[in-house]
Amino acid sequence: MNPTLELLYAHRSIRKFTNQRVSDETVNHIIKAAQSASTSSFLQAYSIIDVSDPALRSKLRVLCGDQEYVENAPLFLVFCGDLHRLKTVCDLEADKHVTYTQSTYESGLTESFIIATIDAALAGQNALLAAESMGMGGVYIGGIRNNPKEVSDLLYLPDEVYPVFGLCLGYPDQDPLVKERLPQEIVYHTNRYASVDEASLESYDKRISAYYHTRTDGKIDDTWSKSVFKKFAGEKREHMMTFLQSKGFIKR
Amino acid sequence: MNPTLELLYAHRSIRKFTNQRVSDETVNHIIKAAQSASTSSFLQAYSIIDVSDPALRSKLRVLCGDQEYVENAPLFLVFCGDLHRLKTVCDLEADKHVTYTQSTYESGLTESFIIATIDAALAGQNALLAAESMGMGGVYIGGIRNNPKEVSDLLYLPDEVYPVFGLCLGYPDQDPLVKERLPQEIVYHTNRYASVDEASLESYDKRISAYYHTRTDGKIDDTWSKSVFKKFAGEKREHMMTFLQSKGFIKR
Numbered sequence: 312m313n314p315t316l317e318l319l320y321a322h323r324s325i326r327k328f329t330n331q332r333v334s335d336e337t338v339n340h341i342i343k344a345a346q347s348a349s350t351s352s353f354l355q356a357y358s359i360i361d362v363s364d365p366a367l368r369s370k371l372r373v374l375c376g377d378q379e380y381v382e383n384a385p386l387f388l389v390f391c392g393d394l395h396r397l398k399t400v401c402d403l404e405a406d407k408h409v410t411y412t413q414s415t416y417e418s419g420l421t422e423s424f425i426i427a428t429i430d431a432a433l434a435g436q437n438a439l440l441a442a443e444s445m446g447m448g449g450v451y452i453g454g455i456r457n458n459p460k461e462v463s464d465l466l467y468l469p470d471e472v473y474p475v476f477g478l479c480l481g482y483p484d485q486d487p488l489v490k491e492r493l494p495q496e497i498v499y500h501t502n503r504y505a506s507v508d509e510a511s512l513e514s515y516d517k518r519i520s521a522y523y524h525t526r527t528d529g530k531i532d533d534t535w536s537k538s539v540f541k542k543f544a545g546e547k548r549e550h551m552m553t554f555l556q557s558k559g560f561i562k563r
Numbered sequence: 564m565n566p567t568l569e570l571l572y573a574h575r576s577i578r579k580f581t582n583q584r585v586s587d588e589t590v591n592h593i594i595k596a597a598q599s600a601s602t603s604s605f606l607q608a609y610s611i612i613d614v615s616d617p618a619l620r621s622k623l624r625v626l627c628g629d630q631e632y633v634e635n636a637p638l639f640l641v642f643c644g645d646l647h648r649l650k651t652v653c654d655l656e657a658d659k660h661v662t663y664t665q666s667t668y669e670s671g672l673t674e675s676f677i678i679a680t681i682d683a684a685l686a687g688q689n690a691l692l693a694a695e696s697m698g699m700g701g702v703y704i705g706g707i708r709n710n711p712k713e714v715s716d717l718l719y720l721p722d723e724v725y726p727v728f729g730l731c732l733g734y735p736d737q738d739p740l741v742k743e744r745l746p747q748e749i750v751y752h753t754n755r756y757a758s759v760d761e762a763s764l765e766s767y768d769k770r771i772s773a774y775y776h777t778r779t780d781g782k783i784d785d786t787w788s789k790s791v792f793k794k795f796a797g798e799k800r801e802h803m804m805t806f807l808q809s810k811g812f813i814k815r
Contacts, residue, residue, distance in 0.1 A: 312592075313566070313696050313697065314565070314566045314567060314696075315566060315567045315570055315692060315693070315695075315696035316592060316596060316693055316696055316697070318567055319596040319599050319600075319689055319692065319693055320595065320596065320599050322599050322600070322601065324601060339747075340564075340568060342747055342750075342751045343572065343747070344568060344571040344572065346744040346745070346747070346750060347571050347572050347574050347741075347744065348571075348574070348688060349574065349576060349688075349691070349702075349703050351703070351705045352705070352790075352794045353742065353787070353790060354791060354794065355744065355745050355750065357750070358750055358751070358752060358756065359750060359751045359752070360752050360753070360754070360755070360756060361751065361752070361753050361754070362753075362754055363753060363754060364754045367754055391756070395758075396749070396758075396759050397791055397795070399758065399759050400759070400764070400787075400788045400791045400792070401791060401792050401795055403761070403788065404788045404789060404791070404792040405792070411792070414792075415792050415793075415795035415796040416795050417795065417799065420799060420800075420801060420803070420804075421803040421804040421807065421813070422708065422799060422800035422801070422803040425680060425708070425727075425803065426705070428677060428680050428681065428684070429680065429684045429727065429728065432680070432681045432684035432685055432688070433684055433687075433688045435685075436600060436601075436684070436685045436688040436689065437571055437688065439601070440567060440571065440689075440692065441567070441568055441571055443567075444565050444566075444567035444568055445565065445568070450601075451601050451603070453603050453604070453678070456674065456677070466754070466755055466756055467755040467756045468756050469756065469758070472756060475677075475681065476681065489599075490605065492598040492599065492607065493598070493607050495591075495594055495595070495598070497648070498594075498598060498607065498609070498610055498611060499594045499610070499611045499613065500610060500611070500612050500613070501612070501613050501614075501615060502612070502613070502614055502615060502616045502619055502718070503612070503718055503719040504610065504612060504643070504718055504719045504720050504721065504724060506647075506648075506651065506721070507648050507651050507652070509655070512652070535605070535652075536652045536655065536656045537656060538604075538605060539606060539649055539652045539653060539656070540652070540653050540656040540657070540663075540666075540667050541667075542604045542606065543649070543653055543667035543668050543669065544667040547669065547672060547674060548672075548674035549672060549674070549815070551672070551673040551674040551677065552673040552813065552815055555673065561673070561804065561813065563801070563804055
C-alpha cells in the first residue's frame with residue numbers, strides 16, 4: 312500500500328490540538344494543495360478565509376455551536392462557495408470588449424450554487440489531506456451554517472459568497488480510533504441504485520454501537536441508525552434556503 | 564516534500580486512458596478511500612454507482628455532452644448525493660422503537676441537500692486521489708447534470724438521490740501540463756473577504772492565455788477571465804432547481 316492510501320485510510324477527525332503553531336510554510340502548502348484540486352470548468356468558485364484574529368475566533372466559536380476547537384485550533388479556515396468573483400470577472404470582461412454587449416453572468420442559478428459548493432468541498436478535502444500528510448489533523452465544522460448570516464457579516468462576505476464549512480487544523484493532542492464506515496455494499500452499487508440491505512445494516516449497527524461504547528466508556532452505545540435518527544431530531548438548519556436566497560443563491 | 568503533497572500538486576485531469584483494465588483490488592482501494600473521507604455528522608449521505616455495462620455507458624456518454632471518455636474510460640463512477648438511505652433508516656428506526664412516535668426525517672430541506680452534496684464531493688476527491696496514488700488519472704464529469712432526470716432514470720435513482728458528478732478513471736495515455744491556479748492572494752484571505760485584485764488578475768490572465776496557446780498549438784489563447792465569460796455564455800443547466808425539486812430536494 313502506498314503512503315497516500317495509508318493516509319486516506321487513517322483519517323479520523325481531530326478535535327484536540329497541541330499548542331504547536333502552524334508555520335507559514337505549512338500554511339502555504341495547505342493552501343496550494345487546496346488550490347490544486349479539480350474545479351468545475353476551471354471556474355475556481357471558492358474562497359478560503361483564514362481566521363487568525365482571536366476576537367473573531369471567539370465570536371465564531373459561539374456562532375458555530377460553541378465548539379471549543381473553533382476558538383482554539385491553531386488554524387481555522389472557512390471555505391466559501393464564491394460566485395461573486397466570477398460575476399466580477401464577467402462584468403469586467405464585458406466592459407473590456409466592445410463586441411460584448413453585456414455580462415454573461417446570471418445570478419441565482421441552482422447549478423452555479425452546486426458548482427461553488429463542490430469546488431469548495433474538493434479544495435477543503437485537499438487542504439485536510441495536505442495537513443494530515445504533514446502530521447497534522449483536523450475536523451470540518453458544518454456548524455458554520457448554524458448562523459450563516461452572522462458569520463457572513465463577520466467575515467464581510469458579499470452577495471453570492473457563502474460559508475460552506477469551517478476546517479480546524481493543528482497538531483493532534485489525541486489519537487481517536489478510525490470509525491468504521493458503512494459496509495461497502497450499502498454505499499457502492501453496480502449499474503443501478505440498490506436500496507439498503509437491512510441485514511447488512513443491522514450488523515453494521517451493532518459494530519458502531521460497540522465502537523461508541525468503547526469510545527465513551529459505556530456512556531453511549533447508539534447504533535448508526537439511532538445516531539442518524541437523533542441527528543434529524545436535532546438542529547436542522549431550516550434557515551438555509553432563506554439565507555442563501557437572501558445572498559443571491561438558488562433563486563431558480 | 565512528502566509523497567502525498569507531491570501527488571496533490573501534480574494533479575491534472577486525464578481524459579485519455581490506455582486499455583489497461585482496473586483490477587478489482589484497485590477498485591476496492593478506490594471505494595474504501597472514498598468511504599474514508601469525512602462525512603457530516605457521520606451521515607454518509609452519498610452513494611457510488613459503478614457503471615460497467617457498455618450499453619449504459621454509451622447512453623451516459625450522450626447524456627453527458629458526448630464526452631468520449633464517459634463511454635470508454637476503464638472505470639466510470641457516478642457519485643450521488645443520497646438522502647433516501649437516511650430517510651429509510653429513520654423510518655425503520657421509528658418502526659422499531661415503540662417510544663418513537665414518528666420518523667425524524669424531513670424531506671426537502673436545503674441544508675440536507677448541502678450535506679449530501681458535500682459528502683459526495685469529499686468522497687469523490689478521496690477516490691480520485693486514491694486512484695492517482697496508484698498511477699491512475701481521471702476527470703470529473705459535471706456533464707452528468709446536463710440531463711439529470713434521464714441519468715437518474717437510467718440508474719434507477721429513487722427520490723432524494725441525485726447525480727452530483729461522474730468520475731472517469733483509468734491509466735493515463737496522455738501527460739498534460741498542470742494548469743496554474745489563481746494567485747493565492749485572490750483565493751486566500753485573512754480574517755475578511757477581499758474582492759479580486761485586478762492587477763493580480765490581469766497578470767494571471769496573461770499566463771493562462773500563454774498556457775492555452777501552448778496546449779492547443781496556438782488555436783486558443785483565452786485568458787482565464789475570457790474562459791469564465793464564455794463558460795457562463797454556454798450551457799447553464801437552468802433545469803437543476805426544477806429537477807431537484809421533482810426529486811424531493813430543496814423545497815424549503
